[in-house]
Amino acid sequence: MAVLATAATAGEGSAARRFWISSMEEAIFASYSPFVVCLASGKLDMETFRNYIAQDVHFLKAFAQAFEMAEECADDDDAKAAIGELRKAALHKLKIHYSVAQEWGIDMTKEIIPNPATLKYTEFLLAIASGKIEGGKGPGRIDTPFEKTKIAAYTVGAMTPCMRLDAFLGKELQLHLQYEGSGYPYKKWIETYSSASFEASAAQMEELLDKLCVSLTGEELEIIEKLYHQAMKLEIEFFNAQPIVQPVVVPFKKLHDASNNLxxxxxxxxxxxxxxxxxxxxxxxxxxxxxxxxxxxxxxxxxxxxxxxxxxxxxxxxxxxxxxxxxxxxxxxxxxxxxxxxxxxxxxxxxxxxxxxxxxxxxxxxxxxxxxxxxxxxxxxxxxxxxxxxxxxxxxxxxxxxxxxxxxxxxxxxxxxxxxxxxxxxxxxxxxxxxxxxxxxxxxxxxxxxxxxxxxxxxxxxxxxxxxxxxxxxxxxxxxxxxxxxxxxxxxxxxxxxxxxxxxxxxxxxxxxxxxxxxxxxxxxxxxxxxxxxxxxxxxxxxxxxxxxxxxxxxxxxxxxxx
CATH class of the missing domain: 3.40.50.1000 (HAD superfamily/HAD-like)
Incomplete structure (x- = not known):
């Protein structure tokens, strides 16, 4: 496994760094998912990859919407500006995503129905952005102006692990491009997620999360950590939900059936x-x-x-x-x-x-x-x-x-x-x-x-x-x-x-x-x-x-x- 040096994007005491380090297990599970293993091997079925791209559109739309809602809640001008920049980046990426999807033969004019795993994450994220957060005193909607300012932190906390995990997997997959060279069918896609610009976006998100966490209480930080880990688990569910139609070597337990024993x-x-x-x-x-x-x-x-x-x-x-x-x-x-x-x-x-x-x-x-x-x-x-x-x-x-x-x-x-x-x-x-x-x-x-x-x-x-x-x-x-x-x-x-x-x-x-x-x-x-x-x-x-x-x-x- 690649050394997770990318976790160290923030300094000592960084909340984003701490949350990521405590999520290493989920990151490794993502690497060992059938979808990522097939992708890393260069042998992923094309239809599976097309389905993944189509589903990812729903993630980007939810990100853009959540950024807009978080920006409205932020009371700090610098935080508002940073959230606004990230929202613009998400919308720009969505446009690129549409053009890439067309290159892969996906008709984006037709409605693409989100699968249950996609829907589970996007609904989770938008619920947080609208203030429906389970916190120290139990579930409920945050309504007071003072509490609404915390929604931005909670929302960014639920988006950051997706960015960091994608950057981590991009670097992990980049290591295997050498085996297939220019013939690797997903080379352009992987190069995007392993690029310096994508790493910079992930780091920018983490810096914003750290800034939004500065004024929070210990109990509120625990809420963000919980949301961060929940988002990571939903991301793993998303990768594992990708329909794999080809034989795959992971998990090993699936290689045996009723005719043999593990x-x-x-x-x-x-x-x-x-x-x-x-x-x-x-x-x-x-x-x-x-x-x-x-x-x-x-x-x-x-x-x-x-x-x-x-x-x-x-x-x-x-x-x-x-x-x-x-x-x-x-x-x-x-x-x-x-x-x-x-x-x-x-x-x-x-x-x-x-x-x-x-x-x-x-x-x-x-x-x-x-x-x-x-x-x-x-x-x-x-x-x-x-x-x-x-x-x-x-x-x-x-x-x-x-x-x-x-x-x-x-x-x-x-x-x-x-x-x-x-x-x-x-x-x-x-x-x-x-x-x-x-x-x-x-x-x-x-x-x-x-x-x-x-x-x-x-x-x-x-x-x-x-x-x-x-x-x-x-x-x-x-x-x-x-x-x-x-x-x-x-x-x-x-x-x-x-x-x-x-x-x-x-x-x-x-x-x-x-x-x-x-x-x-x-x-x-x-x-x-x-x-x-x-x-x-x-x-x-x-x-x-x-x-x-x-x-x-x-x-x-x-x-x-x-x-």
Whole structure:
């Protein structure tokens, strides 16, 4: 994804900048909409594009009308002048729009009926411009002269995200013009939205919004922020409402039907979480030692001071890191493979699997996990910080389960599956299947032993294959695996789509030495869209030697599930 540097059009403390930054998720969802992906690929059906242009006329008409109404409400001469200039620009753009529409064979003399998504936004905007705003004291019409002056701010707040989003998408699409060159059918259109003049118009709108916000109270700013986000959501609905008649690679969930299953896999540590679970369990063990000392409990933890336990964990961590780096070096072939070599990679992974099991044995033999209470684990899991968008992704996916033939699985080296279960808190135990190690308990207290069910990359890929084999006995399947580390490599490669979170150096080094390519997700799916020739084309296939990199769970959400 392109860096959203255009958000920084205003200075520190800018309301427009703050609203845009908090709307990044919607902006990414727009990029991953079927309409924009097809447009970026240069393969969008012409009739779909004509329909989009025709519908956009209603947006421009509503903008011009809303500007006129906002200008009447503004009490500041500078604000009135700025709104007037923007209104003239909207009317000028509407004239250009008519001529462009005619070039594309659209008869603008005939009435073009707005689709429901278009109507939803234009009615929303004009209601605000007429003073029908839901605010701090509830819905109602603003009638007093003093309050009417705020209508200009509310109206501009509901228009600004459309301008900024169009400028953002224009720049995003401009990046892909290079693939089609002069033959790109929508080149002129995209160049308009990616131009310096359009960026200047978006910046002018944001500067006006900032000016109109200066005198507003905190409650009134909250109203504008709410309107801004509502407008963004309506814009996403508009893009998703464009009729797509061609096969499209997004969202991925739509590529499967009643004849096959969608199976989504994810690692846990540092893919879902911000911190590694071993460090979290170590902190619980240190806390357990502190409680034992204070209560005088006679068990292994009580025989060690909290500082001794912390030192022991620190020593384990240092040893693991040093030996892990040596192990990774041993996995690297002396010469980089010219082509993807999966057989060699699997063979080398036997060393990494042996290393991981030895490391676990040292922790178990130390007894440092003894005495941890299950309730402490659950409380910690409930408060555990996840990567932004991770929990939302799984909750939406699980809520869609009734509409999808889908399965959801977490595959993890985590020592304690109860920690993972408490993090997601999904309703039914069958909603999200956890495949991990388990603590051994006496009552609700850990014995220090681990039921060693998944300790290595080979354990992970064995479970991965077993799940898909079970699914495959009844139906075909399509799989996505999301991971972040070298331990996820085999599963990532065997999945139809392997998505890498983060920037693990060891994962890249080992992968590249064995001929694996790492491709940013968005450009990768644009390339795949160009490969789609017919409805039954299967462009995503496992063991291709290509892994896709994502900067956030929002990207993954947009690709797999859609907005």
């Amino acid at each position: 199976v989504i896999f994810s690692d846990f540590d540092l893919t879902c979480t911000v911190l590694d679970s071993s460090a979290i369990l170590a902190e619980i063990a240190i806390l357990t030692a502190s409680k034992a000392v204070q209560s005088g409990t006679d068990n292994l933890s009580a025989q060690r001071s909290p500082s001794d336990v912390r030192d022991s964990w620190s020593a384990f961590s240092k040893q693991y890191t040093e030996e892990f780096e040596k192990c990774i070096e041993s996995l690297l072939p002396s010469k980089q493979a010219e082509t993807f070599d999966y057989e060699s990679l699997c063979k080398n992974y036997e060393q990494l699997s042996y290393f991981e099991k030895q490391a676990n044995s040292r922790v178990i033999e130390s007894g440092l996990l003894k005495g941890i209470n299950l309730e402490d684990i659950r409380r910690t899991g409930e408060r555990l910080v996840l990567q932004d968008g991770c929990k939302e992704f799984f909750h939406k996916a699980i809520n869609m389960k009734g509409k999808l033939n889908a399965g959801f699985h977490i595959l993890s080296y985590c020592w304690c599956a109860d920690l993972i279960r408490s993090v997601f808190g999904s309703g039914s135990p069958n909603d999200l299947s956890i495949h991990s190690n388990e603590f051994n308990y006496e009552g609700s207290v850990s014995t220090g032993e681990i039921v060693r069910a998944m300790e290595s990359p080979l354990d992970k890929v064995k479970t991965f294959r077993s799940i898909l084999a079970d699914v495959g006995r009844e139906k075909e399947h399509m799989s996505v695996y999301i991971g972040d580390s070298v331990g996820d490599m085999l599963c990532l490669l065997e999945a139809d789509v392997g998505i890498v979170m983060g920037s693990s150096l060891s994962l890249r080094r080992v992968g590249e030495q064995h001929g694996v390519s790492f491709v940013p997700l968005y450009p990768g799916l644009i390339k795949k869209q160009r490969e789609v020739l017919r409805e039954d084309s299967r462009v995503w296939k496992g063991l291709s030697g290509v892994l896709y990199t994502a900067s956030s769970w929002t990207e993954i959400h947009g690709f797999v599930l859609g907005a």
